[in-house]
Amino acid sequence: MFSIIDGHYSLSVSNSTRMVILGKTGVGKSSLTNTIFGEQLVKIGHTLSSETRSCQAVTKPVNGRDVTLIDSPGFFDTDRSEKEMKVEIVRCITECAPGPHAFLIVLKVERFTEHEQAVITKIKKMFSEEFFQYATVLFTHGDQLPEGETIEDCIKDNVPVRDLVAKCGGRCYVQVKELLKTIDQMVEANGGRCYTNEMLQAVQERIIQEEQLIRQSSGNMSEGEIREEAKNRTVQWLGICLAAVTSVVLFGAFFGLGCFGLITVFFTYNLILFSVN
Numbered sequence: 618m619f620s621i622i623d624g625h626y627s628l629s630v631s632n633s634t635r636m637v638i639l640g641k642t643g644v645g646k647s648s649l650t651n652t653i654f655g656e657q658l659v660k661i662g663h664t665l666s667s668e669t670r671s672c673q674a675v676t677k678p679v680n681g682r683d684v685t686l687i688d689s690p691g692f693f694d695t696d697r698s699e700k701e702m703k704v705e706i707v708r709c710i711t712e713c714a715p716g717p718h719a720f721l722i723v724l725k726v727e728r729f730t731e732h733e734q735a736v737i738t739k740i741k742k743m744f745s746e747e748f749f750q751y752a753t754v755l756f757t758h759g760d761q762l763p764e765g766e767t768i769e770d771c772i773k774d775n776v777p778v779r780d781l782v783a784k785c786g787g788r789c790y791v792q793v794k795e796l797l798k799t800i801d802q803m804v805e806a807n808g809g810r811c812y813t814n815e816m817l818q819a820v821q822e823r824i825i826q827e828e829q830l831i832r833q834s835s836g837n838m839s840e841g842e843i844r845e846e847a848k849n850r851t852v853q854w855l856g857i858c859l860a861a862v863t864s865v866v867l868f869g870a871f872f873g874l875g876c877f878g879l880i881t882v883f884f885t886y887n888l889i890l891f892s893v894n
Contacts, residue, residue: 633682633683633685634682634684634719634800635684635685635687635717635719635811636684636685636687636717636721637687637689638650638686639722639740641736644724644757646689647659649723649793650675650688652793653686653797654675654684658675659675672687672709673687673688674687674688674713689705702864703859703862703863703867704856707852707856708852709871710820710855711820711851711855714820714824714851715811715817717811718800718804719751719753719803720751720752720812722740722752722785723757724754724755724757724778725757726756726762726768726791737778740781741777741781741784743869743872744872749785750807751803751807752784753789753796753799754781754788754790756791772789816870816871820855823851824851825847831843
C-alpha cells in the first residue's frame with residue numbers, strides 16, 4: 618500500500634525484503650548472494666570478466682521471511698556499452714519494484730587503486746541523500762586483511778572510504794551475519810518502508826496489470842511463472858518507453874537524483890499503460 622511521508626512516496630511493511638547489490642566487477646557480489654542464502658545459487662566467475670553480465674534476482678526464505686537479492690551487473694565498470702547498461706538498469710528497476718529495502722555497496726578489502734577511489738567518489742556524487750538512508754557498505758575478502766588489522770583500521774586510513782561509510786550512517790561490515798542484523802535494524806529505522814519513487818511505483822503498477830492480463834489466458838501457469846512473464850513484458854515495455862533516454866539519466870532517475878525530464882517522458886508514455894489489452 619502506498620503512502621506519502623515528508624513529501625516522499627513510501628510503502629508499508631510487508632513480510633519480504635528486497636536488496637540491490639552494487640559494486641564493480643570482481644568484488645564478490647555473486648559470492649555474497651550465495652553466502653546470504655547458504656547455497657550456490659549464482660555462478661561465480663574466476664576471472665576479472667564477471668559472470669554477472671546481466672541482472673539476476675533470487676528469492677529465498679531467510680529467517681522466516683522472503684529475501685530477494687538483485688545481483689546487479691557492474692554499474693561502475695567502464696567496459697559496458699551504452700546499450701548494455703540501459704538494458705541492465707531497466708531489468709534491475711523491474712526486479713526490485715516497487716523498491717528495495719536496502720542497497721548493499723560491496724567493496725573488496727585491498728589496497729585501493731585510483732580506479733577504486735574513483736568508483737567511491739562516483740557513488741558519493743551520484744546518489745541522493747535518501748539513497749544513503751537505505752545503504753550499507755560490505756567489505757568482501759576480509760581474510761586478506763593484514764594480521765592484527767581490522768576493517769576499522771582500513772577505513773580510518775582511507776578518507777574516501779571513511780566518508781562513504783559516514784554517509785551510510787556508519788554501517789559497514791565484513792561478516793554477513795552482522796550485515797543481516799544491521800539491515801533488519803535499518804529497515805525498522807526506516808519504518809519498514811522501502812526506497813521508492815514515482816518510476817519504481819509505475820513499474821510495479823505495470824507488473825500488476827500484466828499479471829492480471831496473463832491470468833485471463835494463462836491456462837496452467839503457476840503464480841511464479843505469471844510473475845516472471847509479467848516482469849519480462851514490463852522490461853520490454855519500459856525499454857520502449859525509455860528508448861531515447863541515456864543510461865546516465867536513467868541511472869539518476871532510479872537513484873532519486875531528480876531527473877525531472879526523464880520523469881516527464883516516462884509518465885507521458887505511461888498513459889499508454891491503460892490502453893493495453
